[in-house]
Structure formats: C-alpha cells, structure tokens
Amino acid sequence: MAQTFTVQDAEELAVVERGGFVESRHAGSAIVLSPAGDVVTRLGDPDATILPRSSLKPLQAVAVVTAGAALEGEHLALATASHAGTDRHVALVRDVLSAAGLTEDHLACPASRPSDTATRDAMVREHLEPAAIRHNCSGKHAAMLAACVATGWDVAGYLDPAHPLQTHIREVVERLTGEKIAATVIDGCGAPVHALPLASLARGIHRIGTSSERSPFALHRVAGALVRAVRENPWVIDGPGGGDTMAIERFGVFSKLGAEGVQIMVAPDGTTVALKMLDGSLRAAPLVALQLLANAGALPPNEVADAAAHPSFAVQGGGREVGRIRATV
Known part of the structure; x- marks a missing residue:
C-alpha cells in the first residue's frame, strides 16, 4: 500500500504549551527553497510522497486557466x-458559473454548510x-466547469480521472513539479488529487510563486496572474480569521493550506x-511556515513573532489564555 513518511522519519515542528507544560507535539516534514530554487532547509523526510x-x-x-477558463482578479x-x-x-x-452558462446544479462537490460561523448560524x-x-x-469546481465549457468538453463527469480536463490537469501538475504522479x-x-513528494510540491509552488505575468510562456503568465490575484484578494482564499488570509494580509505571502x-x-x-x-493537524501549520520563512531571512522575525501572538494560536x-501553540523549528 502506498503511504507517506513514518513517525521515525518525522521531526518535531511545533509544540502546544499549557501553563508551561508541553501538552502536545506536532511532528512532520518540511522543506524550504531559496528565491533561486535551491534547498535551504530540510526537516524530516521531504522526499517522501504525500497527498x-x-x-x-x-x-x-493554473491548469484550468490554460485549459480555457477566463478568470481574473x-x-x-x-x-x-x-x-x-x-x-x-x-x-x-455564481459569477463564474453564470459566465459559463451554468448553475450551481452543475457542481459535483458535496452539499455542505459554510465553515464561517456567522454564515452557518444564519443558515440554521x-x-x-x-x-x-x-x-x-466550490470555487475550484466552478473553475473546472468553466474550463470544460470554454474548451468544449462535456461538463458531465468532469471529476472522472479519465475526463480530458483531469488529464490536462495531471499533465500541468507533472510539468510544474517535474515529477511523475x-x-x-x-x-x-x-476531485482527483495526486500524490507527490513534498519536495516536488515545493518545486511546483516555487515555480508558480516566482512566475512573471510578463513571461514569454503562457503557463508562467497565468501563474503570475494567479499569485497577484491571491495577494490582492486575501479574503477570497480562506475567510475571516483563516490562517491563509491572515498570512497573506500581514506578510504579502502566497499561502495555501491543505487538509x-x-x-x-x-x-x-x-x-x-x-x-x-x-498527525494531520493544521493548527500549527501556518505558524511553522511563517517561522521557516523568517529563519531563511525572507520575513522579518519580529513581525512573525507578533503574528505568533495572534489569538488563533x-x-x-x-475562558482565558493559559498557553500557546509554538513553532520549534
């Protein structure tokens, strides 16, 4: 059976302290690449495959836009x-679906309640x-449907791994990461999700994050536009109080969590x-990522320390604060 790295291969990345007592430890793997793409830091086993x-x-x-989805901002x-x-x-x-001549009935993602507490309470x-x-x-799904309409692919079964859209996405993922899935x-x-070594994911994200909208290559122009769109609209990527939104707003980073x-x-x-x-927990992940960027000299350490004092950590x-989640990298 395919699997990710083991406990023995992991390294401590964060701890949870309660009243000065270290209650929990989060172990994992991490990799940091320089602006030029060279490896700066390796923790745990970043060559291991992950989802x-x-x-x-x-x-x-990037793949759905190169497939024809006309999306901006x-x-x-x-x-x-x-x-x-x-x-x-x-x-x-709804904007994306309407522009493609579709409705929310075309979405194949599961019915869900919002994670935003105020919106969920209002719905109840x-x-x-x-x-x-x-x-x-649903935003990803709407973009996939828009690409299908633009290219003339059948919108039915757009999540099937054998669908032309998913074949195109797989090819773009392999091109950006330099890794066979x-x-x-x-x-x-x-939707299909592809297993890759953590280091290969880092390479693909680095290529997106350092792309220019003035590149002679369409793939890089799209990637550059995506990064700008996220940095200019941090509320879209996550939501009120979300780790990605907080990191983008405070530091101008390009940030994306994964389950x-x-x-x-x-x-x-x-x-x-x-x-x-x-362990699959995300509670310390943005804090560890910010600290690793600060360690590499890419973010001001004092500002990252201020972010670590955020109530979410x-x-x-x-009913009162008695401890903190703390990065140990």
Missing part, C-alpha cells in the same frame, strides 16, 4: 481557494439546507516552504 490535498489547488488553478483567486462559504464567496462562485436560523455552492472547494486518489470534494496538515507558502522574494504535519483554560 497535497488543497495545497494542490494552485497547480490545478477575485474570480481567479477563487479557483485556488478553500473558502469559508460566506455570501461573498458564494456570489463569486433561516432553515436553509446544506448546499454544494457552500462547500469550501505517484498515485491518484479522490479528494474530500470528489491533513499540509501548508505551502511563498514569500514576496520567492522563498518557498512546503510542510506536512504527520492561544491555548484556552477557564
């Missing part, structure tokens, strides 16, 4: 988002049912980090 989950979305977004950022399902996010999804009060358009991957499985939203403890981040100078928490006891 990038939603951290693969930037590569999928907020709508382009939405293609790589794991959004909170707010009404603003839903409006963007109004007796609204879960909906596919509220799923955090090790395995393809089904993600939580129903089961995956995080990628590119600093404005091109320094890139990719990490995987072995606090440990609560009796």
Whole structure:
C-alpha cells in the first residue's frame, strides 16, 4: 500500500504549551527553497510522497486557466481557494458559473454548510439546507466547469480521472513539479488529487510563486496572474480569521493550506516552504511556515513573532489564555 513518511522519519515542528507544560507535539516534514530554487532547509523526510490535498489547488488553478477558463482578479483567486462559504464567496462562485452558462446544479462537490460561523448560524436560523455552492472547494469546481465549457468538453463527469480536463490537469501538475504522479486518489470534494513528494510540491509552488505575468510562456503568465490575484484578494482564499488570509494580509505571502496538515507558502522574494504535519493537524501549520520563512531571512522575525501572538494560536483554560501553540523549528 502506498503511504507517506513514518513517525521515525518525522521531526518535531511545533509544540502546544499549557501553563508551561508541553501538552502536545506536532511532528512532520518540511522543506524550504531559496528565491533561486535551491534547498535551504530540510526537516524530516521531504522526499517522501504525500497527498497535497488543497495545497494542490494552485497547480490545478493554473491548469484550468490554460485549459480555457477566463478568470481574473477575485474570480481567479477563487479557483485556488478553500473558502469559508460566506455570501461573498458564494456570489463569486455564481459569477463564474453564470459566465459559463451554468448553475450551481452543475457542481459535483458535496452539499455542505459554510465553515464561517456567522454564515452557518444564519443558515440554521433561516432553515436553509446544506448546499454544494457552500462547500469550501466550490470555487475550484466552478473553475473546472468553466474550463470544460470554454474548451468544449462535456461538463458531465468532469471529476472522472479519465475526463480530458483531469488529464490536462495531471499533465500541468507533472510539468510544474517535474515529477511523475505517484498515485491518484479522490479528494474530500470528489476531485482527483495526486500524490507527490513534498519536495516536488515545493518545486511546483516555487515555480508558480516566482512566475512573471510578463513571461514569454503562457503557463508562467497565468501563474503570475494567479499569485497577484491571491495577494490582492486575501479574503477570497480562506475567510475571516483563516490562517491563509491572515498570512497573506500581514506578510504579502502566497499561502495555501491543505487538509491533513499540509501548508505551502511563498514569500514576496520567492522563498518557498512546503510542510506536512504527520498527525494531520493544521493548527500549527501556518505558524511553522511563517517561522521557516523568517529563519531563511525572507520575513522579518519580529513581525512573525507578533503574528505568533495572534489569538488563533492561544491555548484556552477557564475562558482565558493559559498557553500557546509554538513553532520549534
């Protein structure tokens, strides 16, 4: 059976402290690339294969645009988002579908309630049912459907790994990462997700994060436009209080989480980090990524320290802060 790295191959990346007592430890693997793409830091086993989950979305977004999806600005950022399902996010999804002559009935992602608490509570009060358009991957799905319409591919079965769209996405992923896909499985939203070494994911994200919109190559122009769209619209990529939104707003990074403890981040100078928490927890992942970028000289250490003091990294006891989640890299 294919599998990721083992406990023995992992390295401690963060701890959880409660009243001065180290209560939990998060171990994993991480890799940092310089602006030129050279390896700066290796922790654990970054050559091990992982499932990038939603951290693969930037590569999928580049693929759907090169396949014909005409997306710009907020709508382009939405293609790589794991959004909170707010009404603003839903409006963007409907924009993309409407422009393609489609409706939310064409979405094949599961019906879901939004992760945004206020929006979810409002839906419950109004007796609204879960909906596919509220799923955090609905932006990616809408972009995939838009690419199918633009290229003339059948919108039915667009999630089938054998569908022409998914074949194109797989080819773009391999081109950007320089790696043959090790395995393809089904993600939580129903779309194919491709297993890759963590180091290869880092290379692909580095190529996206350092691409120029003035490049002579269309793939790089699209990647450059995607990075700008995300940095200019951090609310789209995640949502209120989200780790990606916070990191983009505060540091101007290109940031994308993935389920089961995956995080990628590119600093404005091109320094890139990719990490995987072995226990699947995301609670420390953005903090560790920011700290690794600071260690590499890509972000100001004092500003990263300020971000580490954010309430989202606090440990609560009796209704007050009694500890912190702390990066140990």
